[in-house]
Amino acid sequence: MIATLVLFPTAGAIDLDDATGRFNGTAPAYRGRAGLRTKAYIYAEDGSDLGGFYIWESRAAADAVFDAAWREKVTSVYGVAPVVRYFDVPVLVENGGPEP
Numbered sequence: 001m002i003a004t005l006v007l008f009p010t011a012g013a014i015d016l017d018d019a020t021g022r023f024n025g026t027a028p029a030y031r032g033r034a035g036l037r038t039k040a041y042i043y044a045e046d047g048s049d050l051g052g053f054y055i056w057e058s059r060a061a062a063d064a065v066f067d068a069a070w071r072e073k074v075t076s077v078y079g080v081a082p083v084v085r086y087f088d089v090p091v092l093v094e095n096g097g098p099e100p
Helices: 016-029 059-065 068-078
Strands: 002-009 036-043 049-056 083-088
Touching (some): 002 068, 016 036
Antiparallel strands (some): 002 049, 002 083
């Protein structure tokens, strides 16, 4: 498994309510996505960054989404290019439960 951390360094230009609206606008594109186990939209407490944390079945699944067209689209949504970091996931704990 692979995790990706995608951050948009917005320096507080987008408040939490605005970010939540943008997140809700893009969330449908990830529901049922092949190879994506889970995605959490994230917003830094100080508003400096927002983005997403993803768990993928494979690097290939992540790369299939994070292409040039995706980068162009998300840059237009958030007004800044994303910073994408990849991590191996050697252990994953899933507790389940209701969505927030």
